[in-house]
Amino acid sequence: MxxxxxxxxxxxxxxxxxxxxxxxxxxxxxxxxxxxxxxxxxxxxxxxxxxxxxxxxxxxxxxxxxxxxxxxxxxxxxxxxxxxxxxxxxxxxxxxxxxxxxxxxxxxxxxxxxxxxxxxxxxxxxxxxxxxxxxxxxxEGEDERLPADHGSVSTRTGYRDVVLAVDLGDPCDEVIQFAFEAARVRGARLRVVHAWQPPFPLNLGPGDIGLMNDLQQVEEWQGFLSALIGPWRDKYADIDVLETVVADKPSTALIRAASGASLLVVGRRTTERPLGPRTGPVVHSAIHHVGCPVAVVPHE
Missing domain, CATH: 3.40.50.620 (HUPs)
Known part of the structure; x- marks a missing residue:
């Protein structure tokens, strides 16, 4: 079965x-x-x-x-x-x-x-x-659906976005696949979000990417994100995918991105820590501050 x-x-x-x-x-x-x-x-x-x-x-x-x-x-x-x-x-x-x-x-x-x-x-x-x-x-069922033309709630309209949080420094296929599957079974748009924080100037070394201006950094991260998601776009060709890079704290960016979503998908590393299993700061923030259902996907 x-x-x-x-x-x-x-x-x-x-x-x-x-x-x-x-x-x-x-x-x-x-x-x-x-x-x-x-x-x-x-x-x-x-x-x-x-x-x-x-x-x-x-x-x-x-x-x-x-x-x-x-x-x-x-x-x-x-x-x-x-x-x-x-x-x-x-x-x-x-x-x-x-x-x-x-x-x-x-x-x-x-x-x-x-x-x-x-x-x-x-x-x-x-x-x-x-x-x-x-x-x-x-x-309730209507909470995951888009409003009807006249603005009222409905269970017959299309689904709101599925939002996927991606850490480009530690991407994981299990998390990405879960989000694409969630969007597929809903016929929903998948919004992929990566958040980055500009480094503190004193922490930069010679040749660091942080010496570029914010626009250049966004373009750089956007290229990385597109390269990561490209094969998944090909595999799930029927899914409308929106890739977003924002300069913000990951927790803040996810809370904003998940507003009005049908589902937020985040990853959790399963590696044991000295103090035992932990959810991590992004997962912790998501489950305490996001209003839509949150899917926490474990990965190594």
Whole structure:
């Protein structure tokens, strides 16, 4: 069987929004959807049975509620569910190993942008070997679509841009391919963004590219970006691609670029660090300040 789209469900509004988004993504990718509810045991009980029965009942109720929502918005999705004993982070990481991608929900911060990311989601994002998509509470199908001609929301219009963050100093095929595939299944434009910061003059050495003016540097980086994306343009010839180079902090540039997008795709290096797994500053900024769903794609 094809690897499914997996979504973590716990009965909260944010997990229900994630379940609906995951169902739409499963349909786009022509994959089954697997809902996973993880619950923690209570070892202080002598036999554990009373606590286990309650946990299973609550888990079944959460899964049933999510299924009812999904059947309304995505009746054609192939759906199955599973309850697993926690801890939740370990259970979700295990489920992600057999998934095409894992979807998690998050409460929104004040206003309309940003995520309030709990320890489970952060632990999964920092350690997962498969792509993880974070979906904000309140995310609905029309949010990923362009407005209708008269300005109202619609689920029948085209998709908003997919935005891909590219670090030209460390490009990765897995991240780029994920973004192109996301744009392909949506029929959306892919906007590829690279941000660079002009070096501090005292840090420049002889012959450094930083001695050029800003316009020359933009042209230089634009050439590098075009060369990187060129083979992917050829492979995905039907996708409209917009390449953008901006002189700004990467986190600031991504927040601006993702405004009005249907999905932001960022990469996360899986190399172990001395202090353990980390999301990195760009991923951290994206999941805390971007309003659209964020796909974090691990790579070596």
């Amino acid at each position: 094809l690897p499914p789209v997996v979504v973590g469900v716990d009965g909260s509004p944010e997990s229900l929004a994630a379940a609906e988004w995951a169902a739409r993504e499963a349909l786009r990718r022509e994959l089954p959807l697997r809902m996973v509810h993880a619950w923690n045991g209570h070892p202080h009980h002598a036999d554990g049975e009373p606590a286990t029965a309650v946990q299973r009942h609550l888990g079944r109720r959460s899964l049933r509620r999510a299924e009812e929502r999904i059947r309304v918005v995505c009746p054609g999705v192939r759906l199955y569910d599973e309850q697993v004993e926690g801890p939740a982070t370990a259970a979700l990481l295990n489920a992600a190993e057999r998934a095409d991608l894992l979807v998690l929900g998050s409460r929104g911060l004040s206003g309309f942008t940003g995520f309030l990311v709990g320890s489970v989601s952060l632990g999964v994002i920092a350690r997962a070997s498969r792509p993880v998509v974070l979906v904000r509470a309140g995310e």
